[in-house]
Amino acid sequence: MVNIPPYHIIVIGTGLAGLTAAISLSKAGHNVEIVEAAPAVGYIGAGIQISPNSSRVLRKLGVDKYIQKYCLEPIDLKMMSYHSGNVLVETPLKEPALQRYGSPYWHIHRADLHRGLLEAAIDLGVKVYLDNRVVDIDPYKPSLVTKTGAKFTADLIVASDGLWSIARAVVLGKPSPPVPTGQMCFRITVPTKKLEGLTGLDDLITVARNNHWFGPNGTMLTYLLEGVHGTMINLVLTCDARMPDGVNQRISSKKEAKEAFKDWDPRILKILDYADEVLEWRLFTHKEAPTWIHESNKLVLIGDAAHAMTPYLAQGSAMGIEDSAILGGVLARLPTPDTLPQALKLYEKLRVKRTAKVTAASIDSRWFTQMPDGPEQKARDEYLLANPGIMNGHKHNRSDQQFLDDLFGYNAFDELDKAFKEAVFRSKRPISHLME
Secondary structure: OOOOOOOEEEEEOOOHHHHHHHHHHHHOOOEEEEEOOOOOOOOOOOEEEEOHHHHHHHHHOOOHHHHHHHOEOOOEEEEEEOOOOOEEEEEEOHHHHHHOOOOOOEEEEHHHHHHHHHHHHHHOOOEEEOOOOEEEEEOOOOEEEEOOOOEEEOOEEEEOOOOOOOHHHHHHOOOOOOEEEEEEEEEEEEEHHHHOOOOOOHHHHHOOOEEEEEEOOEEEEEEEEEEOOEEEEEEEEEEEOOOOOOOOEEEEOHHHHHHHOOOOOHHHHHHHOOOOOEEEEEEEEOOOOOOOEOOOOOEEEOOHHHHOOOOOOOOHHHHHHHHHHHHHHHHHHOOOHHHHHHHHHHHHHHHHHHHHHHHHHHHHHHHHHOOOOOHHHHHHHHHHHHOOOOEOOOOOHHHEHHHHHHHHOOOHHHHHHHHHHHHHHHOOOOHHHHHO
16 A cells, blocks of 8 residues: 655634644644744634534534533524514524534634634644744745745645635735625623623523524624633624724724614613623625635635625634535545645535525525515514424525525535545546536
8 A cells, every 4th residue: 555645734824714624634644734923822702603514523523522511502593673672483403403413503602612623733733833924925836934034835725814815815816805794793792690680681691592683784693602701691793884994893892882782672782781892893705706726726715715704694614614624525535746636626616606605695694684674674574473483495594494404414524425426436437527
């Protein structure tokens, strides 16, 4: 048996997709290094939802043992009217995640997930170089230079440098900045101990569920987190942008959030009274890229660098985690230099349609949940009340069985198996057949 040397791979960025990619590629047998712009590994944001399609990947990669104790499993999704808080529809989350899709639905603090991924990567031998912002990429060598003057060379560069990716412009041969959605969100966490005993809040601060309010040009979301500092309620309040031009993230105050949502469910306004810090975050997306692979076949995009999407389905990070599973899988099965172009093309083929479909569904979800007051909103609410639960053909994608089966039932590892079996066993043709 021929002993094939592993690839030397550089991953740009220690975000969720970058760390998951490093773990996946390391488990595939390759030598992985990460270069990161920040002087210390940190995080921005608060809670994150990990649906079955992404928890399946993290469990397969062994990350669950690092994060399990911080994960909560929401029992259901409760959707409510913005002004009154009246329930429009409830759909289960925990039971179908485990029984129908075979992997849990988790809520976790982003910091705890990030820490767990970093620990898992380091335990696998991944080297992390901090304070090394990439300033130049040569995709043909391939190599990159950081602000310190350090030069890194490899067999492959995996660019997970996020929304403002410099690698994206290199791959596409022109600038490709993110596109503002016209909206922003307030991200807030409040310790539930501060809220104990307050009238009307018991259900929100004691039951692990996904609470979602629909309103004109905005939505509100709350769910519980179990972190190192105890139980917190996580709030994500989305509305039309109210930030100064040129400002994309800033620390704000509860006064700003309360003003933006002054006509909404008073329970949320009550919670905001106890908030210490509020993060404002402008929301962007990317236009669909014609390719994620540089013509050299030595530089490839994953995660937000490839397909930043709107947050209205909470699937942005999930798509990056799926990317990482597929990329690691193809480079485990096509591990030689002469098959690298085919491996990258297969990765792209398996991911482009999937991410485009989820991106479109996320946009649809925005318009369904953010209808202005009026006849259309009233008709929507009447429809939801008349059609509770999950069923085929439901007008709301979070209640449409077929859509949920496609979204949550996606199994990256099964998709890999299917693709290789099709090429090797069914067609009896070379692996290049998969890229036709």
